[in-house]
Amino acid sequence: MDYRQLGKTDIRVSKLALGTMTWGEQNTELDAHQQLDLAWDAGINFVDAAEMYPVPPKAETQGLTEQYLGSWLQKRGLRDKIIIATKVTGPGESFHYLREGPRLSRQHIISAVEGNLQRLQTDYIDLYQLHWPERHTNFFGQLGYQHRIQTDLISIEETLSACEELVKSGKVRHIGISNETPWGMHEYLRLSDQQGLTRIQSIQNPYNLLNRTFEVGLAEMSIREQVGLLAYSPLAFGVLSGKYLSGQRPEKGRLTLYERFKRYTSERAEHITEAYVNLARRYDLDPAQMALAFVNERPFVTANIIGATTLEQLQSNIDSAKLYLSDEVLAEIEALHLQQPNPCP
DSSP, rough: OOEEETTTTEOOOEEEEETTTTBBTBBBBBHHHHHHHHHHTTTEEEOOOOTTTTTOOOOOOOOOOHHHHHHHHHHHHTTTOEEEEEEOOOOOOOOOGTTTOSSHHHHHHHHHHHHHHHHHHHHHHEEEOSSSOOOOSSOTOOOOOOOOOTTTOOHHHHHHHHHHHHHHHTTTEEEEESSHHHHHHHHHHHHHHTTTTTEEEEEEEBBTBBTTTTTTTTHHHHHHHHHHEEEEEETTTTTTGTTTGGGGGOOTTHHOTTOOOOOTOOOHHHHHHHHHHHHHHTTTTHHHHHHHHHHHHHHEEEEEEEESHHHHHHHHHGGGGGGGHHHHHHHHHHHHHHSSSSOOO
16 A cells, blocks of 8 residues: 655555445444454555535434444554544535534534544544535536625634644644635635644545546645645446446445435436446456546545445455556546546536
8 A cells, every 4th residue: 555645744644545424324333343444454544534424414323424433443442543534514504403504613613523523532633624615616516616795604714713723732633625626725725824824734525537627726736735635436426337337226326325416427427437437348447446546646636535335345446556557548538538528527
């Protein structure tokens, strides 16, 4: 397993991170522990969670994911060797059960972290991420920016100042952003520089063969500012494995179980996915491993967040760390991308 520097910190994280959002919904606590054991044995030292997990989010399961990670840490005694990333929830009416509607205010952030720490059974978090922006902007599939005036907007300055308090208290080591835009990244960096506040060290956004929009405005910033990408949905909810092609709906597949996941299910997504799957098979590659290997080696990626519901899937995903795509395969991927760029932003 390769390890990479997290931002400008002294932390080195595995290039594959273990995603956890199915724990408590599609996966039991035993499943979660088995996944963690397999990942740790393979050299993965980086685990990504969130206070709102599992997904789909609901009040009765909220927090189970962090609880399962916390119980494993206690059982294995590996806290000082595992890099834990988790998140505070951004605003959203559907999350009324979280602090009567979560915000990225000082009060909410200070309150939220206590819940994170309790569920994780630890006294510090290595990377605390802001799950999505306070302001209305283009994320979660919205490609174009549509400006909206918000009179009650909590400023990034207040959010970052609260994060500074957490770092100074020792409850959080470093800060990251998620589902952010180039302006958002710039503003966090500007405020850190001008006011001496804690610096963001990572950005967690979607990135996969069907959605390479990160390359447009954020990739250069990531490299030049040393704020690397933690890529989520690298398999586009499993679509890039090819298992949903031609109308297939595997019994326990996420897209089979939950109608809400429509981001990667359009007709044009099906068409280009089939082309990527066929490309992989022509070169005798597993389609999912090819898709992951592409993400693994992008120069702006710090870690690729893999997730699975079975140990077999997880092992196959982990094996992508040993796969390096040839120039020929990369050239054909680029040609397909130019034919149909970003069908699922």
